[in-house]
Amino acid sequence: MSLTGVQGVVRPYGDTTGDGRVQVSFTLPVPFGDEAERARAEGAALQLAGKMGLDPAMVVHAKGMGPDFTFFIVYGRVSHVVDLSAITVAEREFPVLPAAEVNLRIRSALGRKLVVVGACIGTDAHTVGIDAILNVKGHAGEKGLEYYREIRVVNMGAQVGVADLVARAVAEHADAVLVSQVVTQRDAHLSNTREMAAAFHAGFGLQRPLLVVGGPRFDPTAAHDLGVDKIFGRGTTPGEVASYLVHALAPSEGQGGPGGWSPPGEGQGGPGGWSPPGEGGA
Amino acid sequence: MTGKLNLDPALVAQARELARLAGQPVTDLARTHTTVSVERAVLRLGGLDGADEDGMPWVNRLTDAVRESVGLEHGVALPAWDALLTGGYPDLRTLAVDAGSGLVKFRLPTGADADAARESAARSVRKGLDRIDAQRAERGRMLAATSDPPMPWIYLIVATGDIYEDIPQAQAAAREGADVIAVIRSTGQSLLDYVPEGATREGYAGTYATRENFRLMRGALDDVSRELGRYVRLTNYASGLCMPEIASLAGLERLDMMLNDCMYGIIFRDINPVRTFIDQRFSRQVHARAGIVINTGEDNYLTTADAVDAAHTVVVSQLLNEYFGREAGLADAQLGLGHAFEINPEVPDSFLLELAHAQLIRELFPDAPLKYMPPTKHMTGNVFAGYLLDAFFNLAGVMTDQSILLIGMMTEGIHTPFLSDRDLALENVRYVRRAAGRLGESFRPEPDGFVAQRARQVLGEAIDLLRGIGSQGLLTAIGEGTFGVTRRPADGGRGLDGVVKQAGGYYNPATQMLEVTV
Numbered sequence: 001m002s003l004t005g006v007q008g009v010v011r012p013y014g015d016t017t018g019d020g021r022v023q024v025s026f027t028l029p030v031p032f033g034d035e036a037e038r039a040r041a042e043g044a045a046l047q048l049a050g051k052m053g054l055d056p057a058m059v060v061h062a063k064g065m066g067p068d069f070t071f072f073i074v075y076g077r078v079s080h081v082v083d084l085s086a087i088t089v090a091e092r093e094f095p096v097l098p099a100a101e102v103n104l105r106i107r108s109a110l111g112r113k114l115v116v117v118g119a120c121i122g123t124d125a126h127t128v129g130i131d132a133i134l135n136v137k138g139h140a141g142e143k144g145l146e147y148y149r150e151i152r153v154v155n156m157g158a159q160v161g162v163a164d165l166v167a168r169a170v171a172e173h174a175d176a177v178l179v180s181q182v183v184t185q186r187d188a189h190l191s192n193t194r195e196m197a198a199a200f201h202a203g204f205g206l207q208r209p210l211l212v213v214g215g216p217r218f219d220p221t222a223a224h225d226l227g228v229d230k231i232f233g234r235g236t237t238p239g240e241v242a243s244y245l246v247h248a249l250a251p252s253e254g255q256g257g258p259g260g261w262s263p264p265g266e267g268q269g270g271p272g273g274w275s276p277p278g279e280g281g282a
Numbered sequence: 283m284t285g286k287l288n289l290d291p292a293l294v295a296q297a298r299e300l301a302r303l304a305g306q307p308v309t310d311l312a313r314t315h316t317t318v319s320v321e322r323a324v325l326r327l328g329g330l331d332g333a334d335e336d337g338m339p340w341v342n343r344l345t346d347a348v349r350e351s352v353g354l355e356h357g358v359a360l361p362a363w364d365a366l367l368t369g370g371y372p373d374l375r376t377l378a379v380d381a382g383s384g385l386v387k388f389r390l391p392t393g394a395d396a397d398a399a400r401e402s403a404a405r406s407v408r409k410g411l412d413r414i415d416a417q418r419a420e421r422g423r424m425l426a427a428t429s430d431p432p433m434p435w436i437y438l439i440v441a442t443g444d445i446y447e448d449i450p451q452a453q454a455a456a457r458e459g460a461d462v463i464a465v466i467r468s469t470g471q472s473l474l475d476y477v478p479e480g481a482t483r484e485g486y487a488g489t490y491a492t493r494e495n496f497r498l499m500r501g502a503l504d505d506v507s508r509e510l511g512r513y514v515r516l517t518n519y520a521s522g523l524c525m526p527e528i529a530s531l532a533g534l535e536r537l538d539m540m541l542n543d544c545m546y547g548i549i550f551r552d553i554n555p556v557r558t559f560i561d562q563r564f565s566r567q568v569h570a571r572a573g574i575v576i577n578t579g580e581d582n583y584l585t586t587a588d589a590v591d592a593a594h595t596v597v598v599s600q601l602l603n604e605y606f607g608r609e610a611g612l613a614d615a616q617l618g619l620g621h622a623f624e625i626n627p628e629v630p631d632s633f634l635l636e637l638a639h640a641q642l643i644r645e646l647f648p649d650a651p652l653k654y655m656p657p658t659k660h661m662t663g664n665v666f667a668g669y670l671l672d673a674f675f676n677l678a679g680v681m682t683d684q685s686i687l688l689i690g691m692m693t694e695g696i697h698t699p700f701l702s703d704r705d706l707a708l709e710n711v712r713y714v715r716r717a718a719g720r721l722g723e724s725f726r727p728e729p730d731g732f733v734a735q736r737a738r739q740v741l742g743e744a745i746d747l748l749r750g751i752g753s754q755g756l757l758t759a760i761g762e763g764t765f766g767v768t769r770r771p772a773d774g775g776r777g778l779d780g781v782v783k784q785a786g787g788y789y790n791p792a793t794q795m796l797e798v799t800v
Binding site: 025026027063065066069071127128131132135136137139141143146147155157 | 454457458469470473486549550551552582585586658659694695700701702705706768776
């Protein structure tokens, strides 16, 4: 999508329009000891700055760090221009919301806590991923789903059988099931996920909970093929997962359309009842 | 160093007494139960090391075999050493190999056989404790041969996942001024019910805590300590499901400080509360013996809750950690109680509030080497503002006489620190120490001014919370979500299946020797 309203090219702004001035800092593995070494180090920094498009460049600070490294701060004028018309913005299908907003959305849309059952299925004992998403401790500076007041988390841990997972999802009236798969030998992550999805489809039909899978080796676009609703890849934070759950399960008024979900309607079995995902979603 | 805040000594004494009342039933529970990890620690102290071809430690294989055969109600030592003697095994490893293959029939010996097994077990475990004692003495020799840096100690973290990368980074950090090196563990190690073996080169956002990694890093820091004429301390994490074993390995390999909180694993890792308290007591007994300073994890409360609203929960947790620590034999000088600089900088008077909290803790625990944690929650990615906030943290640290300063990184939350991030962070703290290191002696809050009043308010709230716990018991309070934001019932969480009630005649040579020294 191109940005409308701002067209043309721009340069970085230091103190005058179009001056192109920027500041960068970096470390090179070069010594900064005697005079000759210092001169060589600064020359190395200037060479890098030049290759980065800074011309002219000025090393304003150089400091040796131990015998082998030098830290530099460099100011310079970049020769590059930014073409605003060429910018495309990748659209996420859902906005990432702060925790308070997630809680509020669940309260107003569901009127009860959102129930998440998580597990590592098959022989996978790597609970790192699922724990990073579920444990209060969280991941990448974000607290896990347990931290959210309006989310009730049931973490079944590692090496959970698919039948046990389905049974627990029934017993807990799960709104969503989160499954983590790290081990990928012989594509175990794919076959386990298909098996899990099939069991939920068989056991629940269209009333099934939202199925979310995560792991470092999944193709995030393969959700439909694997029979699940969403796949998260490496580097996913708990906040993204929480926001997705809210997007899918507790839509704000007016939300809907492709990829949106209907809230559980009456007559669908009460809590834990589900509408299927809209086909054709992003 | 006391009396800047006009704290009422009667109130302080009352807070301690309430903490004791809350903790006492938990201590009783820990004295009458054992866990798989406590028993595995006994085997480790008794000399059993190594792992099978799948990487499962022999202590796990042997403990599991004993448990399956005769249970752990009487401890692992009695049946294990009995099988060792009666089966004519040369050592525990050989026994464990056979036991792992189901070739050993364990029994609960009686009479003279039991005496022989107990005697043999005690002899072996004594050797382990002798090594811990020798390492403690070696620390003293190293401190004498080099020097003990003045407080506050500068605490820096390395965490590459590869012990052979960690070592040069740790040595470089020491040369740049770090007094304490912490090797962050691989994410999720706390949830493994075994301790990995050997030197490791792969981890998730950290390096596995293994005995060999401990040994390699301690050796490397000894080298750099001699080079610098200053003893550089090494820290790791005795937390999670293997707390007693990791504490034992830390003692055997002369680590100097260990993260060891009474409730962290329960609240933040969903480890069963009962399991945690039993494991914790044993691990603290080992730390006491080894001369290891524990670091507690109260900073974590402030990353989940608001640092102003939850200030009193930090004090409550510190009082509990102090009670449990002293009960296990730790001296006050081994209680590195934690807290953190985590108030939102947008809050008016935020720095004054930080000073009030830090000074309160300093006065409540005058002999404890307090560990002060830098801002993380309000580090936004604006590295320039973050650098300023870290400077204020360092200033609060020197003004309130904190003992261990974890050095804040301007790139907190962005990436694992660059070499240059660490260098700039050290430049920051060096400047503050040089410019304002003695500011504490001139820092006299007005007796009824904002800082002193705020400190007294937090103490009052802490007492109220402790009073509430007292009537329902600590386990109930944890189950109802009093700490952090989650409820952790006593029958939930990981590791409960590893808890065993001691039967009459339970025998644990390590505990016997460690209790005697208390």
